[in-house]
Amino acid sequence: MExxxxxxxxxxxxxxxxxxxxxxxxxxxxxxxxxxVEDSDTLALxxxxxxxxxxxxxxxxxxxxEFVIALRDSNVRGQGEDEPGRIYMSNVTDDAYDxxxxxxxxxxxxxxxxxxxxDDTFDKNGxxxxxxxxxxxxxxxxxxxxxxxxxxxxxETEIEEIIAxxxxxxxxxxxxxxxKECKRRDTTSIRYAWEVGGRIIYxxxxxxxxxxxxxxxxxxxxxxxxxxAPNEKNRIQYIIDQKxxxxxxxxTDDPGIFEESGREDExxxxxxxxxxxxxxxxxxxxxxxxxxxxDEGKQFSDRLSVHVAKEKSENLEELRPAIKxxxxxxxxxxxxxxxxxxxxxxxxxxEVARNFNLSKATLSRFAGSDWLxxxxxxxxxxxxxxxxxxxxxxxxxENPALTExxxxxxxxxxxxxxxxxxxxxxxxxxxxx
Amino acid sequence: xxxxxxxxxxxxxxxxxxSGSPELALAEAFKKIHxxxxxxxxxxxxxxxxxxxxxxxxxxxxxxxEREQTIRDAFYxxxxxxxxxxxxxSDKEKNAMIExxxxxxxxxxxxxxxxxxxxxxxxxxxxIGLEVMKDGEMIASFAITEVPINLMNVEPxxxxxxxxxxxxxxxxxxxxxxxxxxxxYGDEDLRMAAKTEEDAPQPTLSEPLMGCDLxxxxxxxxxxxxxxxxxxxxxxx
Numbered sequence: 001m002e003x004x005x006x007x008x009x010x011x012x013x014x015x016x017x018x019x020x021x022x023x024x025x026x027x028x029x030x031x032x033x034x035x036x037v038e039d040s041d042t043l044a045l046x047x048x049x050x051x052x053x054x055x056x057x058x059x060x061x062x063x064x065x066e067f068v069i070a071l072r073d074s075n076v077r078g079q080g081e082d083e084p085g086r087i088y089m090s091n092v093t094d095d096a097y098d099x100x101x102x103x104x105x106x107x108x109x110x111x112x113x114x115x116x117x118x119d120d121t122f123d124k125n126g127x128x129x130x131x132x133x134x135x136x137x138x139x140x141x142x143x144x145x146x147x148x149x150x151x152x153x154x155x156e157t158e159i160e161e162i163i164a165x166x167x168x169x170x171x172x173x174x175x176x177x178x179x180k181e182c183k184r185r186d187t188t189s190i191r192y193a194w195e196v197g198g199r200i201i202y203x204x205x206x207x208x209x210x211x212x213x214x215x216x217x218x219x220x221x222x223x224x225x226x227x228x229a230p231n232e233k234n235r236i237q238y239i240i241d242q243k244x245x246x247x248x249x250x251x252t253d254d255p256g257i258f259e260e261s262g263r264e265d266e267x268x269x270x271x272x273x274x275x276x277x278x279x280x281x282x283x284x285x286x287x288x289x290x291x292x293x294x295d296e297g298k299q300f301s302d303r304l305s306v307h308v309a310k311e312k313s314e315n316l317e318e319l320r321p322a323i324k325x326x327x328x329x330x331x332x333x334x335x336x337x338x339x340x341x342x343x344x345x346x347x348x349x350x351e352v353a354r355n356f357n358l359s360k361a362t363l364s365r366f367a368g369s370d371w372l373x374x375x376x377x378x379x380x381x382x383x384x385x386x387x388x389x390x391x392x393x394x395x396x397x398e399n400p401a402l403t404e405x406x407x408x409x410x411x412x413x414x415x416x417x418x419x420x421x422x423x424x425x426x427x428x429x430x431x432x433x
Numbered sequence: 434x435x436x437x438x439x440x441x442x443x444x445x446x447x448x449x450x451x452s453g454s455p456e457l458a459l460a461e462a463f464k465k466i467h468x469x470x471x472x473x474x475x476x477x478x479x480x481x482x483x484x485x486x487x488x489x490x491x492x493x494x495x496x497x498x499e500r501e502q503t504i505r506d507a508f509y510x511x512x513x514x515x516x517x518x519x520x521x522x523s524d525k526e527k528n529a530m531i532e533x534x535x536x537x538x539x540x541x542x543x544x545x546x547x548x549x550x551x552x553x554x555x556x557x558x559x560x561i562g563l564e565v566m567k568d569g570e571m572i573a574s575f576a577i578t579e580v581p582i583n584l585m586n587v588e589p590x591x592x593x594x595x596x597x598x599x600x601x602x603x604x605x606x607x608x609x610x611x612x613x614x615x616x617x618y619g620d621e622d623l624r625m626a627a628k629t630e631e632d633a634p635q636p637t638l639s640e641p642l643m644g645c646d647l648x649x650x651x652x653x654x655x656x657x658x659x660x661x662x663x664x665x666x667x668x669x670x
Contacts (some may be wrong), residue, residue, distance in 0.1 A: 025601045028643075051599040056558030061597050067554075076550045143519075156643040157577050160598055161561050172554055173517040176547075180509065304447040343444040347437040369436035371481050380484040382491070392443065393485055397492035401455035402446070406490070407507045409460055410522075413467055413479075415533045417487040421494070422504045424543040 017043070025051055028156060029163045030144060037138045040107055045133070049105065054164040055171070064104055064171060071175045072097040095182035100175045102131040130238060140170050194218060199227035203237055217243075305339030308392050320387070322362040330356070335388065338367050441475055442466045442482040508540070516547045517555070563602075563647075563662065566593040580647060584660040587612055587651070592660075594642065594649060602642040603649060611637040611651045612658030636661075 024032065024047040032052070035044035048064075055067035062070070072093050108130055143166050153159060192214060194201045205214045221243075222236055229235075313332035316324050326334060334356050341347040353363040364370075367388040373380035382390070396402050411418045445466055449458035470479025494501045511530060514520040520527045535541045563580070565573040567590045574597065575582055589612060593604040609616040617637050636650035637658075650661040 026603075027600070029598065029600060051601070053597065053599045056556070057554070061558075061599075063599075071554065074550070074553065076554075156646050157561055157596070160596060160600065161558075164558060164561065164598055168554070168558070169517040169519050172551060173513050173519050176513045176517075177510070180506065303451050304443075339444070339447070342437055342440055343447070345435070345437040345441075347435070347440065349436050369439040370477070371439075371484065373480075373484075378480070380480060382484070382488050385484065385488060389440075389443075389485060390488065393488040394492045396446070397489045397495075399450065401450065402459060402489070403493050405456045405459040405463070406486070407504065408456070409463055410507075410511055410530060411490075411504075412463055413470075414483050414486040414490070415530070416536060417483065418490050418504065419508065419533060419537045419540050421487070421491060422501055422508065423537075423539045425502075425505055425509075 021047065029054065029160055030141070033137045033141050033144075036107075037134050037141060040134060042107060045105070045107065054167045056164070056168070064167075065101060067168075067171060068097055068100050068175060071100070071172065076175065077179070092179060092183050096175060096178035099131065099178040099182060100171070102133070103136045103174055103178070104133050104171070106131045106133050108132055136170075136174070140167060143170065196225045196227050201225075201227055201233050201236065203233065203240060205240060303339075304392070304395070305336055305343075308388070308395055309335035309339070311395065312388070312391060320362070320365065322358060323366050323387075326356065326358075335367075338388070438475055439478045439481060441469060441478045442485065508534075509543075512540075512544055512547055516544070516551055562597040564595050564597055565660065566595070567591070577647070581661070581663040583662075585657070587658040587660050602647075603640050607638075607651060607658070612653050614653045614655055617653040 021043060024035075024044055027035075027044075027047075029048070029052055032044045032048045035041035036048065050063070053061035053063050055062050055064060057067055057070050076093075144163055147162055147166060148159070153162070190205055190211075192203050192205055192211065194203055194215075203218075209217075218236075222239065225236070226232055309332045312319070312335050313328045316328060316331065319331065323331060323334070334352070337352060337355070338347060341352065347369065349363055349367070349369060350360055352358075352367075353360045356363070358366075364386065366386055368386040371380050371384045371386070371389075373384050385393070406412075406414075445462045446459070449455060449462035452458035466479070466482055469475040470482065490504070494504070511520070512534065515527065515531055515534070520530065522530070531544070533540075534544045560576050560578060562574055562576045564571055565584060567588075569591075573584050587607065589608050590606070591604075592607050593601060595601045611617065614634075634652050634654075636652050638649075638651035640649045641647070642649055642662075645665045648663050648665065650663070652659045652661060
């Protein structure tokens with residue numbers, strides 16, 4: 001009797017799901033995306049992937065998975081691959097394929113990937129763990145809304161066309177970003193075969209650790225390992241990545257995606273290790289090396305002027321004799337005066353030189369305002385910049401807010417100069433292959 | 434030109450760094466420096482600003498390949514954005530960015546390589562069309578610009594009307610009662626009369642598609658029916 005009852009419930013649930021599935025098939029693509037983002041609607045996600053052919057390839061509309069396969073199988077390469085080794089590129093593009101698909105498939109709930117096909121064929125390197133498609137769909141929706149606000153349209157067909165165009169570009173762009181991320185990780189991390197309970201778990205660790213250090217860290221910090229548990233490898237790798245965010249593990253994705261991720265209420269963060277383990281590298285006898293120095297750069301506790309004035313006055317030995325002769329307090333006051341005058345738009349080099357009993361030439365070399373460049377070309381080089389401003393530049397170079405903003409604004413006015421300093425990536429082979 | 438004007442950018446940067454949200458304030462500061470730099474008064478100062486910023490980046494990189502890579506990654510991201518037409522900026526900014534990349538020989542090669550790799554994938558797609566399936570087989574496909582359009586010789590079966598992007602607009606069974614005059618109205622003479630009186634035959638089924646963007650009418654005839662697609666309320670008579 002009970003069996004019959006549960007069978008009826010199952011049948012009703014199944015019928016309801018089929019009805020809803022059919023209704024979703026008729027919904028607009030933007031509505032499906034909203035359901036995915038706002039309601040974590042896995043049925044809407046399924047309909048999106050199974051039925052929507054938003055991508056046009058060789059005269060045919062195809063689904064996202066087919067489009068990403070075409071990208072994988074094409075000659076699209078990541079950055080800086082001149083003549084890639086066949087095997088290496090194959091690994092990277094396979095990983096990039098997995099990661100790109102995950103970006104549009106995964107709703108990481110209860111620490112599992114919803115659409116993982118099998119451990120043998122999907123996400124071999126654990127790149128996709130924690131990837132959340134809702135963030136990517138949210139970003140697409142943002143782009144779509146922006147586009148629609150520019151040019152209001154009432155035709156649903158037109159909206160579907162806009163979505164197809166935006167989705168195509170978005171997926172291509174993310175395939176590239178996935179390539180970049182996978183390559184980065186692949187070349188700066190080392191694979192380690194950890195034997196636990198007679199089983200091997202393959203893990204990646206940053207190249208600056210020795211194998212001995214890494215093994216000790218694993219033994220001391222990863223408890224209750226169950227090699228048979230699904231996603232055990234991913235769970236452990238996640239803890240490692242949290243602890244050692246070295247270049248290998250930096251997500252090189254959209255800043256927009258990161259801003260949205262990592263919320264405390266996200267269900268997929270392992271509650272046992274919400275932020276990785278708390279054990280410090282120092283405690284383990286492992287040399288603690290700041291993995292990303294610029295993340296640890298100094299924020300100013302004072303104004304820039306105070307910071308520079310302090311630094312200058314505390315390093316008198318590095319100053320030219322005439323300036324050094326002012327003494328610690330004198331140098332501090334001089335720098336402070338220059339910054340204050342500049343802020344008031346009252347900086348007058350001759351007057352300041354007079355007030356501090358310096359020759360105009362001496363102060364010009366120290367804090368001149370007219371950086372005389374090449375007379376013929378008008379170009380100014382670093383050598384033309386007076387000491388105080390070089391020092392100010394060096395201080396600013398360690399300020400993460402400034403360097404991040406420069407990056408985020410595309411190096412705006414100085415991109416031409418920076419492009420000559422930082423060239424494109426040269427091809428590199430994966431040494432581990 | 435005053436000493437302050439040649440160094441006008443330093444207090445602006447200093448102010449921004451002292452604000453509660455330095456990154457936002459800096460972005461504004463760079464804009465302000467640029468705008469002032471475009472005026473004659475601050476031209477020399479702007480030139481010095483550019484050298485100053487270049488010096489900052491050089492100092493920032495120092496001997497760190499990690500930092501250099503971070504900047505390189507940012508450039509690649511801009512390249513991908515440009516090539517995939519995802520660049521989030523005005524057309525003017527976009528063109529300036531492309532010009533910067535193509536001015537430098539090495540970066541130009543990268544820009545062109547990525548562009549050529551993607552040429553296949555970036556081809557403009559045709560307008561989304563309508564597809565009509567009968568019992569799982571496609572029997573007609575046409576651009577929405579071709580509407581109004583009539584599909585003749587429609588026979589009973591399971592039909593699906595969808596957009597070429599896969600979105601289903603309508604699905605259902607069309608039976609004899611929808612498609613054959615006699616089954617629908619039972620009087621063939623009436624149909625003949627209707628024809629002579631230039632009065633349109635009434636559809637047995639009329640469905641608005643995508644809100645009211647399109648209308649699908651099923652109209653019976655003697656041997657088989659018709660499916661007529663028309664725009665919104667401008668239904669064909």
